[in-house]
Every structure is written in C-alpha cells, then in structure tokens.
Amino acid sequence: MSFKKGVLHPVNPATARGAATKLSSSKDKIVYTNGRSVIIRDLSDPAVSIAYSGHVQNTTVARISPTGYYCASADVLGNVRIWDTLGDEQTLKGEYKVLTGQVKDLEWDGESKRIVAVGDGRDKFGHAFMFDTGSSTGEIIGHSKTVNAVSIRQQRPFRAATAGDDASIVFHQGVPFKYDKTIKTHTKFVQDVRFAPSGDHFASVGSDYKIFIYDGKTGDTLGEVTDSPHTGSIMAGSWSADSKSFFTSAADGTVKLWDVETKKAQTTWTLGSGVNNQQVGNTWTAGDSIVSLSMSGDLNVFDKRVGDKPARVLYGPQKAITSAIKAPSSDSTFIVGTADGRALAHTTEYEYVGGEAHATLVAGLSASPSGIVHSVGLDDRLREIEGSSFTPAQFSTAAQPKAGVAVGGDSTVFIAEVDTVEAVRSNQKVFDLKPKYAPSAIAASASFVAVGGEDQKVRLYTWDGKTLTESATLEGNKGVVSALAFSPDGKLLASGDSSGKIVLLDVAERKLVTSRWSFHTARINSLSWTADGRHCASGSLDTHVYVWSVEKPMKNIALKNAAPGGVNAVFWIKDGELASAGADGCVRVWNVTFHA
Incomplete structure (x- = not known):
C-alpha cells in the first residue's frame, strides 16, 4: 500500500x-x-x-x-x-x-x-x-x-x-x-x-x-x-x-x-x-x-x-470541521459540519447547505439508504439534509447528542445521547433506551446497532423496527469507545477508543478478529471502510490517519500530520481516494494505492 x-x-x-x-x-x-x-x-x-x-x-x-x-x-x-x-x-x-x-x-x-x-x-x-x-x-x-x-x-x-x-x-x-x-x-x-x-x-x-x-x-x-x-x-x-x-x-x-x-x-x-x-x-x-x-x-x-x-x-468552513461524510447521492460530493453549526457541501467548490443550520457544533452526520443525510448538533436537534438544503423537519432530542448519530437499514435514525439512545423515524420517536452505562459512540448496519460506552465496552443490539434488544457485549478496547464503524457488508465492526487502540470484531461470531491496529497515540475520532470492506481508515486526535488491512493486520499506511490539531473525520470519496478533515478546517484528499 x-x-x-x-x-x-x-x-x-x-x-x-x-x-x-x-x-x-x-x-x-x-x-x-x-x-x-x-x-x-x-x-x-x-x-x-x-x-x-x-x-x-x-x-x-x-x-x-x-x-x-x-x-x-x-x-x-x-x-x-x-x-x-x-x-x-x-x-x-x-x-x-x-x-x-x-x-x-x-x-x-x-x-x-x-x-x-x-x-x-x-x-x-x-x-x-x-x-x-x-x-x-x-x-x-x-x-x-x-x-x-x-x-x-x-x-x-x-x-x-x-x-x-x-x-x-x-x-x-x-x-x-x-x-x-x-x-x-x-x-x-x-x-x-x-x-x-x-x-x-x-x-x-x-x-x-x-x-x-x-x-x-x-x-x-x-x-x-x-x-x-x-x-x-x-x-x-x-x-x-x-x-x-x-x-x-x-x-x-x-x-x-x-x-x-x-x-x-x-x-x-x-x-x-x-x-x-x-x-x-x-x-x-x-x-x-x-x-x-x-x-x-x-x-x-x-x-x-x-x-x-x-x-x-x-465559500468554506471558518471553524474546525467536526464531522464529514460523502454524500450518498453523488460520486464526488461531500458534506462537512463545523464547530459553529454550519454545514457545507463540496462538489467542485464549497456551497452552504441551504435552510436553517444548527445553532452550534455539528456532532455527527449519517446517511440513510434513501440518500437523506441526517445531522445532529449540540443544540439538541436532529436535522435532515436533502439535496443541497436542510429540510424544515427537525426533531428535538431528549438530551445532548454528543455521541453521534447512525441510520439503520430501515432508515430508522439512532441518536446516542448523554444517557439515552433514541430511535427516530419520520422525526417521531419510536423507541428510547436508557442504558446503565454512558453511551460514547454509535454505528448501525441493517438490523444491528452497536453502541460504545464510557466503560470501554461495545454493546451489540438487534432492531426489529420497534425495540432495541441487546444481543452481545464485545470487549477488547482499553479506553472509552470513541468511534465505531461497520464494514459495508455488516460482518465486521471496527471499534476505536480514547487510548488510540482499534479492535476489529466479528459481528456474527461475537469475537475479536485482531487487536493489532494500535499505532495511534490518542483518541480515535473517526473510522471509515472502503467499499469492498478490505481496508479501514482511522483518524485521531494525534493528527495522523492510518489505513489498515483486514487480510494483513500488521500492514498499514501512515498519513502523518494529516490535520494540525487533530483529525475529526475520515471518509472515502471513491475507490483509492481518501479524505481527512479536522481542527484546522481544511479537507485533505489522499490518493491511496492498494497493491495486490
């Protein structure tokens, strides 16, 4: 690589x-x-x-x-x-x-x-x-x-x-x-x-x-x-x-x-x-x-x-980029959320996402299968971005959604809040979970929802459209779970923590695949998989980005000093094209080659 x-x-x-x-x-x-x-x-x-x-x-x-x-x-x-x-x-x-x-x-x-x-x-x-x-x-x-x-x-x-x-x-x-x-x-x-x-x-x-x-x-x-x-x-x-x-x-x-x-x-x-x-x-x-x-x-x-x-x-961000995602409706467009609540879409140049933006920091972005992008902010609101604008629809969360947002296979939106996990569909709450631990990260794939906790564990839940049912507790992290990402086929789950360690978990077998993805020295802020599920990128507070291989866990690419002040988001624009964004407000694109 x-x-x-x-x-x-x-x-x-x-x-x-x-x-x-x-x-x-x-x-x-x-x-x-x-x-x-x-x-x-x-x-x-x-x-x-x-x-x-x-x-x-x-x-x-x-x-x-x-x-x-x-x-x-x-x-x-x-x-x-x-x-x-x-x-x-x-x-x-x-x-x-x-x-x-x-x-x-x-x-x-x-x-x-x-x-x-x-x-x-x-x-x-x-x-x-x-x-x-x-x-x-x-x-x-x-x-x-x-x-x-x-x-x-x-x-x-x-x-x-x-x-x-x-x-x-x-x-x-x-x-x-x-x-x-x-x-x-x-x-x-x-x-x-x-x-x-x-x-x-x-x-x-x-x-x-x-x-x-x-x-x-x-x-x-x-x-x-x-x-x-x-x-x-x-x-x-x-x-x-x-x-x-x-x-x-x-x-x-x-x-x-x-x-x-x-x-x-x-x-x-x-x-x-x-x-x-x-x-x-x-x-x-x-x-x-x-x-x-x-x-x-x-x-x-x-x-x-x-x-x-x-x-x-x-146009462009003026403050730190706190979250970023590739737009599901376009091959080259990505959307960034910033520390002052703005959202901007970039195709050839930046444009503001129209409509009323968040009042403060954008804590998370996640795309639904239908192409709608959901955003949560520290203003305790869930918003929808459709095309190039925020829709008028919004949902007020029960608590501050500091741990992010994820969308399941049936387009249900799961919001990880300070002490609650809420399930929302069509801007109406359909279920809420009051766990005994403090949620710190969330990811969803098909009917599975993974919630990371401040107790260094990952809980795996199944969603039947009405209720979240805990099916497993996955361990291996050495710090507060700070980032989660399912592989595109939903078979693997990458879990990053505050110590800089990433563990790779098998969802069906409920077991550890590898714990050797441990070269970061500070909190993992973002994880992103390639479309084929063979490689995963990670961005960290230590300013570095790594690209990891599932087949060869000891093989990686180190993109040093990718964002002064820390990397807050990584995402794949397309095959071989990785983007990183962070505290300096810049988005850097990296051309990655995977050797056979």
Missing part, C-alpha cells in the same frame, strides 16, 4: 467583529490566516492551495515576498516566521520574536530583504529587521497605541507608513527606517494604510469613514476622497497594479472602487446588511481580481467592469 497527497480544500479566513482581517496577494494567489494555519490559495486554479501550520500560536497576518520565494507570517505572541513557499516542505528560514504582543500587520520591502512588523507591545509597537538574520534595520516609533497596519514604498528611496489606534499615521524614511513625521488626518482608529505599486502615492482608511491620499515620497497630504462616502468603518484598502485605482471595504457592507486622479467613486458593490455582510479585509491581485472578505468568512471576487454583485464567491 502507498499514498500521495491530493487536493487541499482550504479553510476560509478567520474574522473577528470590530477588527480588520489582513489579506494579501502574490500574482493570482491570495494569502490569509485562520487559527494556526496560513493559507495560500490560487484563484485561477481552486485545486492549488497550500496550508502552512508551523506556528504554535494563532496566526494573524501573512505576506509573500516580492520575489515569491518566501512567506512571512506572524502570530498573537509577537513571533514572525519566514518560510519557503516553493516545494512541499515549506522549510523554515528564520523565526524572530519581534513584539511582546500581537503582530497586526507586516510588510516586505521591494528588495525582499527587510520586513517591518507592527502591532501591540509593552515597550514598542513596531520593529524593522532583516529577514535572514533578524538584525535591526531602523526604528518604528511615534505611536502611543496599537499599530494596525504598515506599508513600505517598494522603490528606493524607501519609505514606510504605519497607522494606529491613536488616530495617527507615522511616516518613516529609510533605510534604515527612522521617524520623519506624524500625520493627523483621521479622527478615529486608522485601520489600513497602503502604498501604491508605483510608489507615487499612499492611502489611508479609518473608522471615521474617511479616505486620504498622500505623496509617496514626502508624506504630504494630497487630499481627502469625499465623493459617495462609506457609512461605516472602512476596514481595508488596496491598489490596482497600475496605481490608478484604489478600492475600499467597509463595515457598511459595501465595497467601493475609486479613481485616484479624480478622487471619484467609479463603482459601488453592495453585499447586503447585517453583521455577516460587513467587509473586514481586501486585496487586489496582480491578475486583476478584486477580493473582499465578509465577516461571515466569504471571499467575494469582483469584476471591476460589473457593478452589481460579486463575479464569484468563495
């Missing part, structure tokens, strides 16, 4: 209310952060994405050097890591502690040699340094509060502009960078400042709804853009490649394109009202894609020739 990496389906950017999210771009790629990951995403080819997960703390901003060879990314504790963007290894070039608090923004100079990082700190709010040695290249001073943004003129003589919560912009000459003057044009927080690619101008935007244009060499204020103003805090601004146009994204749910020479609005796009449509970040790619980020995490891609709505919207 062997494998190779396939496609990465990335998480969307993280957002926070009232704060700007920094996006950047390099050629046709956009760069952003979510959790501990840095995502480099190609807009022209959705299949080309990179997820870098070298940070120990949550990341805040990332920018690729002008040469395209390196990326600098920063985190909430003031660390900046410089790493190689070429190849699969993403080799670390250097790591530097630049501030005592969160880094809010950073920028490369035009020679890809120097970096200025700004943010929060006790002794200073900015630091200028060489990317390869970390040695200082000047002073970033002049602010009395957190600095939100920095931009460097890409041509010599270098200049740097920083913008902060003290409602001021500080202009620095360089290199080495040194204080030149403080610009007091804004009256509230300055959210973003950007130099034009030509270096002739730079612009600033702020929470006072204002936009100002300045001379790129001297820092002199050239004027305010007053035409057709925004009515909410302007969170980000970005320039076109020819430096003639500038666009802004604001919390009023609008994106505006400006002509720099006339200072007039050329186009206004309105995304809608409400918090989710607030625009909190943007970038203008070299390929002329205008990208603005909604508070909901949606990436809106605009065509400057069309002033109506986005040309396309890139």
Whole structure:
C-alpha cells in the first residue's frame, strides 16, 4: 500500500467583529490566516492551495515576498516566521520574536530583504529587521497605541507608513527606517494604510469613514476622497497594479472602487446588511481580481467592469470541521459540519447547505439508504439534509447528542445521547433506551446497532423496527469507545477508543478478529471502510490517519500530520481516494494505492 497527497480544500479566513482581517496577494494567489494555519490559495486554479501550520500560536497576518520565494507570517505572541513557499516542505528560514504582543500587520520591502512588523507591545509597537538574520534595520516609533497596519514604498528611496489606534499615521524614511513625521488626518482608529505599486502615492482608511491620499515620497497630504462616502468603518484598502485605482471595504457592507486622479467613486458593490455582510479585509491581485472578505468568512471576487454583485464567491468552513461524510447521492460530493453549526457541501467548490443550520457544533452526520443525510448538533436537534438544503423537519432530542448519530437499514435514525439512545423515524420517536452505562459512540448496519460506552465496552443490539434488544457485549478496547464503524457488508465492526487502540470484531461470531491496529497515540475520532470492506481508515486526535488491512493486520499506511490539531473525520470519496478533515478546517484528499 502507498499514498500521495491530493487536493487541499482550504479553510476560509478567520474574522473577528470590530477588527480588520489582513489579506494579501502574490500574482493570482491570495494569502490569509485562520487559527494556526496560513493559507495560500490560487484563484485561477481552486485545486492549488497550500496550508502552512508551523506556528504554535494563532496566526494573524501573512505576506509573500516580492520575489515569491518566501512567506512571512506572524502570530498573537509577537513571533514572525519566514518560510519557503516553493516545494512541499515549506522549510523554515528564520523565526524572530519581534513584539511582546500581537503582530497586526507586516510588510516586505521591494528588495525582499527587510520586513517591518507592527502591532501591540509593552515597550514598542513596531520593529524593522532583516529577514535572514533578524538584525535591526531602523526604528518604528511615534505611536502611543496599537499599530494596525504598515506599508513600505517598494522603490528606493524607501519609505514606510504605519497607522494606529491613536488616530495617527507615522511616516518613516529609510533605510534604515527612522521617524520623519506624524500625520493627523483621521479622527478615529486608522485601520489600513497602503502604498501604491508605483510608489507615487499612499492611502489611508479609518473608522471615521474617511479616505486620504498622500505623496509617496514626502508624506504630504494630497487630499481627502469625499465623493459617495462609506457609512461605516472602512476596514481595508488596496491598489490596482497600475496605481490608478484604489478600492475600499467597509463595515457598511459595501465595497467601493475609486479613481485616484479624480478622487471619484467609479463603482459601488453592495453585499447586503447585517453583521455577516460587513467587509473586514481586501486585496487586489496582480491578475486583476478584486477580493473582499465578509465577516461571515466569504471571499467575494469582483469584476471591476460589473457593478452589481460579486463575479464569484468563495465559500468554506471558518471553524474546525467536526464531522464529514460523502454524500450518498453523488460520486464526488461531500458534506462537512463545523464547530459553529454550519454545514457545507463540496462538489467542485464549497456551497452552504441551504435552510436553517444548527445553532452550534455539528456532532455527527449519517446517511440513510434513501440518500437523506441526517445531522445532529449540540443544540439538541436532529436535522435532515436533502439535496443541497436542510429540510424544515427537525426533531428535538431528549438530551445532548454528543455521541453521534447512525441510520439503520430501515432508515430508522439512532441518536446516542448523554444517557439515552433514541430511535427516530419520520422525526417521531419510536423507541428510547436508557442504558446503565454512558453511551460514547454509535454505528448501525441493517438490523444491528452497536453502541460504545464510557466503560470501554461495545454493546451489540438487534432492531426489529420497534425495540432495541441487546444481543452481545464485545470487549477488547482499553479506553472509552470513541468511534465505531461497520464494514459495508455488516460482518465486521471496527471499534476505536480514547487510548488510540482499534479492535476489529466479528459481528456474527461475537469475537475479536485482531487487536493489532494500535499505532495511534490518542483518541480515535473517526473510522471509515472502503467499499469492498478490505481496508479501514482511522483518524485521531494525534493528527495522523492510518489505513489498515483486514487480510494483513500488521500492514498499514501512515498519513502523518494529516490535520494540525487533530483529525475529526475520515471518509472515502471513491475507490483509492481518501479524505481527512479536522481542527484546522481544511479537507485533505489522499490518493491511496492498494497493491495486490
């Protein structure tokens, strides 16, 4: 058996209310952060994405050097890591502690040699340094509060502009960078400042709804853009490649394109009202894609020739994927449930599952023979997904369904709750079981239902359409049973536990087949069988995925570090194509080859 990496389906950017999210771009790629990951995403080819997960703390901003060879990314504790963007290894070039608090923004100079990082700190709010040695290249001073943004003129003589919560912009000459003057044009927080690619101008935007244009060499204020103003805090601004146009994204749910020479609005796009449509970040790619980020995490891609709505919207998870399943009605579609209650379906790109979603974490997904997908959430509700939408039908569970959901052969839905197992058909309870143990996992196949317990045992029940009758107690696990999966023919049952051990059980004989599937070092979160029932994949909190062989129990494939933070779900998209998803919100596809 062997494998190779396939496609990465990335998480969307993280957002926070009232704060700007920094996006950047390099050629046709956009760069952003979510959790501990840095995502480099190609807009022209959705299949080309990179997820870098070298940070120990949550990341805040990332920018690729002008040469395209390196990326600098920063985190909430003031660390900046410089790493190689070429190849699969993403080799670390250097790591530097630049501030005592969160880094809010950073920028490369035009020679890809120097970096200025700004943010929060006790002794200073900015630091200028060489990317390869970390040695200082000047002073970033002049602010009395957190600095939100920095931009460097890409041509010599270098200049740097920083913008902060003290409602001021500080202009620095360089290199080495040194204080030149403080610009007091804004009256509230300055959210973003950007130099034009030509270096002739730079612009600033702020929470006072204002936009100002300045001379790129001297820092002199050239004027305010007053035409057709925004009515909410302007969170980000970005320039076109020819430096003639500038666009802004604001919390009023609008994106505006400006002509720099006339200072007039050329186009206004309105995304809608409400918090989710607030625009909190943007970038203008070299390929002329205008990208603005909604508070909901949606990436809106605009065509400057069309002033109506986005040309396309890139949807995706914003939080950890807590459960995932292949859609039974399609060969290539899969559905994911996330920690914030969303459900998304992916065929060629992500789309939200329509209708009212769960209010909080999706605890389990399971498909019925009829093609309906059932979901349970920690909002104590059972929902149905039919096609691309939630149906209006729902069932309120008796207790929190933390142990998951499974569907039997007659389409009865079994929900494992804190102290109960409920059987539901047509959103009506038909039976409930009050076991003496605490249920911790559930699986169903034809008339069999397996329930794992916190007492490290698996109970096998038979279902006659009316009652669950216990038929056997299966032992062999060394921890709380955390995942169960029947083979497609129902003859074998894989049982994973909190110690990382998986035991394979014969359902008819009620006996142990093997206990040698024990290479994981932490809780098993998910199990998935191949269609022929000869191999089983497992995903664990230890971040690894293993593919096990029934015929040769000692043979396995180890997919190491498949999801930073832990693998929460594994599923087979089709023969030889395995997907894993987890805490970082990304879905990774692996091409697995089984040798004869």
